[in-house]
Amino acid sequence: xxxxxxxxxxxxxxxxxxxxxxxxxxxxxxxxxxxxxxxxxxxxxxxxxxxxxxxxxxxxxxxxxxxxxxxxxxxxxxxxxxxxxxxxxxxxxxxxxxxxxxxxxxxxxxxxxxxxxxxxxxxxxxxxxxxxxxxxxxxxxxxxxxxxxxxxxxxxxxxxxxxxxxxxxxxxxxxxxxxxxxxxxxxxxxxxxxxxxxxxxxxxxxxxxxxxxxxxxxxxxxxxxxxxxxxxxxxxxxxxxxxxxxxxxxxxxxxxxxxxxxxxxxxxxxxxxxxxxxxxxxxxxxxxxxxxxxxxxxxxxxxxxxxxxxxxxxxxxxxxxxxxxxxxxxxxxxxxxxxxxxxxxxxxx
Amino acid sequence: xxxxxxxxxxxxxxxxxxxxxxxxxxxxxxxxxxxxxxxxxxxxxxxxxxxxxxxxxxxxxxxxxxxxxxxxxxxxxxxxxxxxxxxxxxxxxxxxxxxxxxxxxxxxxxxxxxxxxxxxxxxxxxxxxxxxxxxxxxxxxxxxxxxxxxxxxxxxxxxxxxxxxxxxxxxxxxxxxxxxxxxxxxxxxxxxxxxxxxxxxxxxxxxxxxxxxxxxxxxxxxxxxxxxxxxxxxxxxxxxxxxxxxxxxxxxxxxxxxxxxxxxxxxxxxxxxxxxxxxxxxxxxxxxxxxxxxxxxxxxxxxxxxxxxxxxxxxxxxxxxxxxxxxxxxxxxxxxxxxxxxxxxxxxx
Numbered sequence: 028x029x030x031x032x033x034x035x036x037x038x039x040x041x042x043x044x045x046x047x048x049x050x051x052x053x054x055x056x057x058x059x060x061x062x063x064x065x066x067x068x069x070x071x072x073x074x075x076x077x078x079x080x081x082x083x084x085x086x087x088x089x090x091x092x093x094x095x096x097x098x099x100x101x102x103x104x105x106x107x108x109x110x111x112x113x114x115x116x117x118x119x120x121x122x123x124x125x126x127x128x129x130x131x132x133x134x135x136x137x138x139x140x141x142x143x144x145x146x147x148x149x150x151x152x153x154x155x156x157x158x159x160x161x162x163x164x165x166x167x168x169x170x171x172x173x174x175x176x177x178x179x180x181x182x183x184x185x186x187x188x189x190x191x192x193x194x195x196x197x198x199x200x201x202x203x204x205x206x207x208x209x210x211x212x213x214x215x216x217x218x219x220x221x222x223x224x225x226x227x228x229x230x231x232x233x234x235x236x237x238x239x240x241x242x243x244x245x246x247x248x249x250x251x252x253x254x255x256x257x258x259x260x261x262x263x264x265x266x267x268x269x270x271x272x273x274x275x276x277x278x279x280x281x282x283x284x285x286x287x288x289x290x291x292x293x294x295x296x297x298x299x300x301x302x303x304x305x306x307x308x309x310x311x312x313x314x315x316x317x318x319x320x321x322x323x324x325x326x327x328x329x330x331x332x333x334x335x336x337x338x339x340x341x342x343x344x345x346x347x348x349x350x351x352x353x354x355x356x357x358x359x360x361x362x363x364x365x366x367x368x369x370x371x372x373x374x375x376x
Numbered sequence: 377x378x379x380x381x382x383x384x385x386x387x388x389x390x391x392x393x394x395x396x397x398x399x400x401x402x403x404x405x406x407x408x409x410x411x412x413x414x415x416x417x418x419x420x421x422x423x424x425x426x427x428x429x430x431x432x433x434x435x436x437x438x439x440x441x442x443x444x445x446x447x448x449x450x451x452x453x454x455x456x457x458x459x460x461x462x463x464x465x466x467x468x469x470x471x472x473x474x475x476x477x478x479x480x481x482x483x484x485x486x487x488x489x490x491x492x493x494x495x496x497x498x499x500x501x502x503x504x505x506x507x508x509x510x511x512x513x514x515x516x517x518x519x520x521x522x523x524x525x526x527x528x529x530x531x532x533x534x535x536x537x538x539x540x541x542x543x544x545x546x547x548x549x550x551x552x553x554x555x556x557x558x559x560x561x562x563x564x565x566x567x568x569x570x571x572x573x574x575x576x577x578x579x580x581x582x583x584x585x586x587x588x589x590x591x592x593x594x595x596x597x598x599x600x601x602x603x604x605x606x607x608x609x610x611x612x613x614x615x616x617x618x619x620x621x622x623x624x625x626x627x628x629x630x631x632x633x634x635x636x637x638x639x640x641x642x643x644x645x646x647x648x649x650x651x652x653x654x655x656x657x658x659x660x661x662x663x664x665x666x667x668x669x670x671x672x673x674x675x676x677x678x679x680x681x682x683x684x685x686x687x688x689x690x691x692x693x694x695x696x697x698x699x700x701x702x703x704x705x706x707x708x709x710x711x712x713x714x715x716x717x718x719x720x721x722x723x724x725x
Contacts, residue, residue, distance in 0.1 A: 106504060106549055107496035109480045112594045115636065115648070116686035118482070118492050122469060131458045133467070137681030143467050147456035155455060174678055200455055245461045254618040263623035266615040269603040274612035287464065299464070329523055332486030337465035 123171045129198040129207035134168075136175035138277040140215045143249040143333060144192040150238045153197070158205030160195045168212040177211040181271030187278060188224070190217025192248040194231045215250045216270055216278040221310025227282070229355040230306065230317060234286060240351050241288040241300065250279030251305065251330050281305050283327045285335045288347055299339060302347030303327050313357045318348055472520045478547040478556035483517075485524035487626040489564045492598040492682060493541040499587045502546070507554030509544050517561040526560040530620030536627060537573070539566025541597040543580045564599045565619055565627040570659020576631070578704040579655065579666060583635060589700050590637040590649065599628030600654065600679050630654050632676045634684045637696055648688060651696030652676050662706045667697055 122142060123134040132144040167178055182189050192213050198204040207213075217223040237244045254263040268278040288300040303324045304317065328334050336344070347353065471491060472483040481493040516527055531538050541562050547553040556562075566572040586593045603612040617627040637649040652673045653666065677683050685693070696702065 105477050105553070106498060106501040107478075109478070109494045109496045109594075110475065111496060112494045112596065112636065115688040116683060118494075118596065118682040118684055120469075120471060120482075120491060120681050121683075126459065128454050129456075129458070133469075135681065137679075142469060145458045145461050145467075147458045147460060149455060152455040174674065175681060204454070245458075247461065247467065254623045263618045263621075264615055265618055265626065266613055269612045269614055272612075274603045277614065287461065325523065330486075332469050332484065332524060333467040334465060334470075335467055339464040 123168075123175075123212070125168065125170050125210070125212055127204075127207040127210075128201065129204035130193040130213060132192070132210075132212045134171055134175075134212050136171070138250075138252070139175065139177040139181075139275055140250050140277055140279065141192055141212055142331070143247050144213055146193040146197055146246050146248075148197050148235060148238055148244050148246070149242060152200045153235055153238055155200035158199045158202040160199075160205060162202055163195065163206050163209045165189055165209050165211065165214070168210040171212065177214070177276045178271065179211070181276045182211075182214075182216065185216060185270040187216035187270060188219040189214045190223045190227070190282075192250075192282075193246075194228075196231065197235065215282070216268075216276060216308075217282070218308050218310060222306075222308060226311035226313060226315070226355075227306065229313065229357055230284070230304070232358070233317060233353070233355050234284070236356070237286070237288050237351070241290055243289040243293070245287040245289070247283075247285045247335060249283055249331065249333075250277075250308075251281040251283055251327075252277065253280050253330060255280075279308050281307050281330075283331065285324060285327055286347055287336070288350070296343070298343050298345050300345050300347040300350040301336065301339075302353065303335075305330070313355070316353075317355050318353050321348055321353065472517075472524075472561070474517065474519050474559070474561055476553075476556040476559075477550065478553035479542040479562060481541070481559075481561045483520055483524075483561050485520070487599075487601070488524065488526040488530075488624055489599050489626055489628065490541055490561055491680070492596050493562055495542040495546060495595050495597075497546050497584060497587055497593050497595070498591060501549045502584055502587055504549035507548045507551040509548075509554060511551055512544065512555050512558045514538055514558050514560065514563070517559040520561065526563070526625045527620065528560070530625045531560075531563075531565065534565060534619040536565035536619060537568040538563045539572045539576070539631075541599075541631075542595075543577075545580065546584065564631070565617075565625060565657075566631070567657050567659060571655075571657060575660035575662060575664070575704075576655065578662065578706055579633070579653070581707070582666060582702070582704050583633070585705070586635070586637050586700070590639055592638040592642070594636040594638070596632075596634045596684060598632055598680065598682075599626075599657075600630040600632055600676075601626065602629050602679060604629075628657050630656050630679075632680065634673060634676055635696055636685070637699070645692070647692050647694050649694050649696040649699040650685065650688075651702065652684075654679070662704070665702075666704050667702050670697055670702070 120136060123136070125132045125134070130144050130146045133142045134140075135142045165179060167176055169176070171177075189211070191208055192215060193208050195205055195208045198208050217227065234244065234246055252265050252267050254265045256262070257264050265280070267280055270276050270278060283303065283305045286300075286302045286304075288302070290297065290300075293299050301324060303322050303326065304320045305322050305327060306320050324335055469485060472485070474481045474483070479493050479495045482491045483489075484491045514528060516525055518525070520526075538560070540557055541564060542557050544554055544557045547557050566576065583593065583595055601614050601616050603614045605611070606613050614629070616629055619625050619627060632652065632654045635649075635651045635653075637651070639646065639649075642648050650673060652671050652675065653669045654671050654676060655669050673684055
């Protein structure tokens, strides 16, 4: 059955004319493989990696068991106990959170990309130079269970860069910090020319230059998968590529950054300058002002399902691009490559 | 700026030829609205609904604060503290879990659909008839913060049914249980004719008939968004519609059910019959065998990012469709409507 399912779904689609010919992520696993993976997963649950949040277990959420019907249900004489299913395990979703020197990341097991990656830069952290990108290598993150992990082979010949969410160039202050940025849990597939190697790099440079004005800058970066209107039928559709074979890692349509720029008074309850930006994962001409991509924080929240700054009262917020000048400094790629070579290594995959 | 961002992104797309003309979920909110929504969200965090899992707060995950650099980082003399961002709030994602009499649901704030909905049926629960579907009404779930909530207006004139994940017909044992199934957190946009009102309904009937063989049946149901190969460029893409204006609720490409059929020995460590099925959200001819849609549980796990039965040892598992006959009984829609009318109300929106 498992081998034929794909073909059958395809046949149904063809028969009905519906565009639902599905490529399952994997229909080819033998029972043996399933066992191995479940074992791996259990191991992860038993021994969470250092710094990772423990997955929410059913028993934390529901105290009821099959033998002990929940008090509320019993009182109402309910003939069923849906929570009993969790005796077999809680479905999740689990966000694999990695807390490293350079960054903290939260991983989306369905799309195989981070949901967000958090970093902190200061004038001092950027001035220190003890890490060199040429000593770092891209690597899979075995904090994530194998069946949900982004793999190096998924990116190989995909046409996309392994795009750092927390930039390597922000983490030259130690080799460990630099290495931390090379986990695939800090990567998304990004368009290389015109984006990752160009406009997005200039945008990252803009973030670093904010430390000339603010003594502490916190940045949340992550992918988005946004709908667009189809001119044919005027309806909205989300469409994104999935790289790997079988398909494994989603290619985001956009990326966001939410920037918190702090001054000396911010930690003591003073104002914080906030800027939110959403850029398409596509070539962007260098002459485009970065302010064209500025959005309200809430727009990123609605698009990502996340919330930023829920504990920061509105009266403490000010708009970054009203507080300082938001503009990029364009360094051509060849020049930057030279600069990187000095700092060590190439931006290319 | 907020009004022009969309146009600007569109212009960039046009200029570069990239298909990234984005419709943000909302770029129109005023600051005032943001405030209200954050207040709502905070309220939810302070007073979680009965049975809901408390969202993971940053302090549970990270004990570090801005003033107290984490021990590990301090020991390594790290010049930065990424976790300091969580002083402004933890980004999430939060799965809004509703624990009701009839079901437990987990909500995806990004796609505005449930991730999974869990139910339990028995011969006794299906025999009881104290609930009537004509007394129930579809309703938005205010357990979910407004900005992430699926709305009735999103479904209105969308062309899709409000498709129950836990079927109303499984919950006739009380009016409250029946009502529980009508929250939009138990719905996904489903193709009506040929699917929700036909093949999918027959499949739900199959699940109920399992109680003729098994004294206890547990079912997890939810949406999937699966890639398919584009014949033009041979690459894999996920494409799904998003209904509402502005676009709000994703239209799944497929739906899964993972079924756990228990006998008298299951609760005492005996075997459990498991069946996993993935059906396209599209018309399916009634003559298609349901076994054509059977998949390994792991296929649903890879596609959904969830895990089922991690605590159920492999030696306790048996394959449902080897243990019993998996086949549908086709009742035509008109006949079923009559039956429903007796039981109360229509399946239609």
